[in-house]
Amino acid sequence: MVNWIDRRMSRRQCLALLAGAATTAIMPGFCLGQNDPRVLCVGVSTDTLAGANINDARAAYKVWIQEVSRTLGRVIAQVIPDIFVPSEQMIRMIRQGTIDCFGITAPEYAKVADFIDPDSMILQDYLADGVEYVLVVHNNSTYKKLEDLRGAQLVVHHHRDMALAPAWLGTLLAKNHLPPPEHFFGDQLLRDSLTQVVLPVFFRRLDAACLLRTHWETAVELNPQLGRELRFLAVSPKLVPILICFRRKCNPEGKRILTDAILRISSLPGGQQIVALYQARGFVERPGSVMKSALELLRQYEGVLANLPAAPQKGRS
Amino acid sequence: MLRATGITGRTTLLAWAITLATLSFFVIIIVPEQKRDLQAGLESKARGVAAALQGEVAAAAVSEDFSLVVEHAMQVLSGDKSVEFLVVVKNDGYSVVVQRNAWHVEPHSGGYWRPVTRRPAGAIEVVPGFGKRLLHYAMPFDYRSLEWGWIHVGLSLESYDRSVQEVYRRTGILVVVCILLSLFASVLYARHFVRPILQLQAVVEQVANGDLAARANIKSQDELEQLANAFNSMADAILHRDEALWEAKRDLERRVAERTQELREQIVAKDHAHTELADAQKSLMALSRLSGMAEVATGVLHNVGNVLNSINVSAAIIADRLRESRIGQLGDLARQLQEQQNHLGDFLANDPRGKRILPYLGKLSARLAQERDELCKEAAGLAQHVSHVKEIVAMQQTYARASGVIEKIPAASLLEDVISIVQPSLDRNGIVLQREFEDLPPLMTDRHKVLQLLLNLVRNAEDAVRSGGTLPRKIILRVQRLDEDRLRIQVADNGIGILPENLVRIFSHGFTTKKNGHGFGLHSGALAASQLGGSLTAESEGPDRGATFTLELPLQAQEAARYRSTS
Numbered sequence: 001m002v003n004w005i006d007r008r009m010s011r012r013q014c015l016a017l018l019a020g021a022a023t024t025a026i027m028p029g030f031c032l033g034q035n036d037p038r039v040l041c042v043g044v045s046t047d048t049l050a051g052a053n054i055n056d057a058r059a060a061y062k063v064w065i066q067e068v069s070r071t072l073g074r075v076i077a078q079v080i081p082d083i084f085v086p087s088e089q090m091i092r093m094i095r096q097g098t099i100d101c102f103g104i105t106a107p108e109y110a111k112v113a114d115f116i117d118p119d120s121m122i123l124q125d126y127l128a129d130g131v132e133y134v135l136v137v138h139n140n141s142t143y144k145k146l147e148d149l150r151g152a153q154l155v156v157h158h159h160r161d162m163a164l165a166p167a168w169l170g171t172l173l174a175k176n177h178l179p180p181p182e183h184f185f186g187d188q189l190l191r192d193s194l195t196q197v198v199l200p201v202f203f204r205r206l207d208a209a210c211l212l213r214t215h216w217e218t219a220v221e222l223n224p225q226l227g228r229e230l231r232f233l234a235v236s237p238k239l240v241p242i243l244i245c246f247r248r249k250c251n252p253e254g255k256r257i258l259t260d261a262i263l264r265i266s267s268l269p270g271g272q273q274i275v276a277l278y279q280a281r282g283f284v285e286r287p288g289s290v291m292k293s294a295l296e297l298l299r300q301y302e303g304v305l306a307n308l309p310a311a312p313q314k315g316r317s
Numbered sequence: 318m319l320r321a322t323g324i325t326g327r328t329t330l331l332a333w334a335i336t337l338a339t340l341s342f343f344v345i346i347i348v349p350e351q352k353r354d355l356q357a358g359l360e361s362k363a364r365g366v367a368a369a370l371q372g373e374v375a376a377a378a379v380s381e382d383f384s385l386v387v388e389h390a391m392q393v394l395s396g397d398k399s400v401e402f403l404v405v406v407k408n409d410g411y412s413v414v415v416q417r418n419a420w421h422v423e424p425h426s427g428g429y430w431r432p433v434t435r436r437p438a439g440a441i442e443v444v445p446g447f448g449k450r451l452l453h454y455a456m457p458f459d460y461r462s463l464e465w466g467w468i469h470v471g472l473s474l475e476s477y478d479r480s481v482q483e484v485y486r487r488t489g490i491l492v493v494v495c496i497l498l499s500l501f502a503s504v505l506y507a508r509h510f511v512r513p514i515l516q517l518q519a520v521v522e523q524v525a526n527g528d529l530a531a532r533a534n535i536k537s538q539d540e541l542e543q544l545a546n547a548f549n550s551m552a553d554a555i556l557h558r559d560e561a562l563w564e565a566k567r568d569l570e571r572r573v574a575e576r577t578q579e580l581r582e583q584i585v586a587k588d589h590a591h592t593e594l595a596d597a598q599k600s601l602m603a604l605s606r607l608s609g610m611a612e613v614a615t616g617v618l619h620n621v622g623n624v625l626n627s628i629n630v631s632a633a634i635i636a637d638r639l640r641e642s643r644i645g646q647l648g649d650l651a652r653q654l655q656e657q658q659n660h661l662g663d664f665l666a667n668d669p670r671g672k673r674i675l676p677y678l679g680k681l682s683a684r685l686a687q688e689r690d691e692l693c694k695e696a697a698g699l700a701q702h703v704s705h706v707k708e709i710v711a712m713q714q715t716y717a718r719a720s721g722v723i724e725k726i727p728a729a730s731l732l733e734d735v736i737s738i739v740q741p742s743l744d745r746n747g748i749v750l751q752r753e754f755e756d757l758p759p760l761m762t763d764r765h766k767v768l769q770l771l772l773n774l775v776r777n778a779e780d781a782v783r784s785g786g787t788l789p790r791k792i793i794l795r796v797q798r799l800d801e802d803r804l805r806i807q808v809a810d811n812g813i814g815i816l817p818e819n820l821v822r823i824f825s826h827g828f829t830t831k832k833n834g835h836g837f838g839l840h841s842g843a844l845a846a847s848q849l850g851g852s853l854t855a856e857s858e859g860p861d862r863g864a865t866f867t868l869e870l871p872l873q874a875q876e877a878a879r880y881r882s883t884s
Binding site: 012166193195196198199202203205222223224225 | 381382384385388391418419420421422433483
């Protein structure tokens with residue numbers, strides 16, 4: 001493995017690197033015209049940033065790429081005009097092969113799985129074993145079963161890791177022979193703040209909340225009363241909601257260098273900013289099988305969607 | 318101590334002490350004030366936090382959307398590390414307690430979280446439920462006119478304590494710096510202030526050591542310069558006086574040398590005279606011895622003469638009584654009776670001469686008895702006089718070898734003895750003797766010496782009243798207590814008196830105004846008085862105005878002992 005951290009650059013090399021990085025940063029579409037095939041074109045789906053400040057994220061990625069290039073003494077990655085790409089565009093670019101390395105959500109992954117290198121997936125460390133979604137209600141409420149929530153006010157945490165929550169809720173309701181969420185619940189509220197997800201249920205302002213189990217545990221740590229007064233009505237299987245992956249036929253050397261750089265992302269200040277953005281400690285590499293459960297859930301959800309009745313029923317029954 | 322400290326040290330210490338006192342006062346005032354300011358700053362911050370939270374969540378809290386309260390409170394806590402807790406208390410006691418890493422709801426009862434007075438207040442204290450010392454600020458949570466509850470803000474005292482410590486540290490450093498600076502400044506000031514004094518002291522010491530030309534040169538333009546100028550003037554005066562003194566000294570030494578030479582010569586002459594004087598003294602001692610013997614003899618003869626005079630008088634009286642005695646008539650009577658012995662009865666009964674015989678015998682018997690008594694009295698007086706002569710002789714014999722006998726004698730008794738000796742003579746000469754005796758304790762003295770002295774005085778008085786003066790002739794014997802230890806015996810007469818010029822000479826040996834006097838009586842009397850520890854003085858207002866002789870004697874034994882030792 002190249003010990004790129006310990007490398008020393010001359011002032012001339014440094015200036016050349018900065019000039020090169022600046023040039024590539026202001027030259028849209030230059031990614032594909034690179035003479036060096038090891039320079040990979042990178043991008044991130046905006047869906048992976050749900051709930052985060054996109055400007056902070058953009059600055060963090062830009063700084064990190066410059067730091068990596070300066071550290072290695074060469075350009076290893078280029079970004080398209082904006083590193084953050086809307087979901088549909090990202091799917092199109094992946095299918096067209098105009099992007100080499102990309103951060104996407106599990107639903108996006110399901111759409112382009114055939115174009116992705118299945119051998120190597122890079123995950124945030126806390127996602128390595130997948131996450132669980134929980135559906136929480138108050139102990140003193142009348143909601144004892146899932147069907148009791150018909151017409152209830154549901155609050156869902158607006159978070160990148162909640163990318164599979166709609167699929168899970170839809171599948172869960174379908175398995176219980178209940179209408180899809182938008183018809184089953186009286187209201188579905190999307191809240192960025194975790195406290196605005198859990199606390200309204202605790203204070204009986206809302207009926208149910210859907211959030212990550214890890215977030216729930218954090219909230220209970222802050223106030224154990226939550227653990228005593230709220231309970232789970234349903235828990236999802238472990239799922240990987242977002243990931244970083246490479247295009248098939250990507251330059252192997254460029255992939256190896258960029259993978260190493262991502263796995264050591266915490267060693268550079270810009271990388272630490274990215275890690276903080278994702279509230280992770282770092283990234284880990286996993287095989288493509290890690291997405292199996294998510295793909296299975298998405299497959300079931302597609303089935304559910306396909307079997308939806310024509311006239312949806314909304315509101316309390 | 319003063320010398321060890323010195324005026325510089327003491328001035329330094331004084332200036333330093335004043336500075337330190339001022340500094341201490343300043344620190345005592347300022348440090349608590351700074352602490353109050355820091356606490357006020359904390360309270361201001363807590364007030365801002367509480368007001369901001371209230372502004373954000375007032376509506377949500379009133380509508381009991383406590384999730385917003387918790388969220389904002391946690392945002393506040395995450396944004397400001399100094400906020401330890403936020404507690405929103407509803408008036409019914411329902412409370413949302415938010416800390417940095419926890420929050421919970423609980424009912425709060427009691428006045429601590431819901432004070433009676435709805436007024437913001439802050440205090441540094443250990444807050445119940447949090448177990449640590451914090452700034453606790455409570456602010457009423459009002460929404461429009463609704464008194465909904467309270468907001469409590471707990472602020473960490475970390476920055477406050479750090480600031481207080483910093484205040485202490487800076488104050489301490491400042492104090493140390495000020496102490497050192499003030500010490501340095503005090504030393505400089507003291508040296509500056511004291512320098513002229515020390516200069517003046519050095520000059521004074523020079524002058525004191527004899528260098529009168531030394532002068533102080535101080536230009537401080539203050540009292541010290543005036544003092545230095547005054548000292549210089551004084552030194553000038555001393556210098557001039559010293560020169561004059563030196564001149565006088567030289568003159569004096571010259572004169573002393575001359576005088577010394579004269580004294581040496583005088584000493585030589587004195588030694589010569591002393592040798593001659595010693596020789597003369599030897600001769601004089603021999604003459605004195607002879608003279609003393611003559612004086613003793615004169616005294617004896619004088620006293621004996623006086624007594625012999627009395628003896629002579631008594632003898633003459635006896636002779637007169639015997640010559641004038643009727644005992645011869647008794648012989649005539651016996652002869653007549655013998656002539657008539659044959660018819661004695663008829664003679665006694667019928668004869669006119671015989672009839673007068675028996676009454677005559679009665680009268681003669683009485684007369685003879687009277688004569689016998691008078692003769693006996695005179696014979697007794699004669700015997701007493703002879704005894705007195707013996708005493709005089711014996712006393713004079715003891716002059717050379719032994720002191721007189723000291724005995725306790727009532728003064729009045731002594732005077733009565735004198736009176737008994739002189740009374741006949743006084744009576745014969747028509748002299749009235751008046752006694753003025755105070756009641757006195759007995760005195761310890763030589764009885765015969767005092768008796769002789771008083772006898773001389775009374776006889777002198779008798780001679781004086783017989784020689785002139787006023788009538789009736791009178792002698793007063795007076796005894797008085799002079800003080801605790803002494804008495805006074807006075808013999809006063811109204812006789813011829815004493816001339817003033819003679820008052821100082823009458824006690825001299827050989828001086829007398831009497832035709833037949835020896836000039837020894839008063840002299841020996843004065844000597845005797847002195848030997849007895851007393852004194853003899855004379856007073857007189859002049860011729861024919863009488864005289865008073867005063868004898869003062871000690872009463873106590875120690876005075877008599879002194880007399881005994883001197884005698």
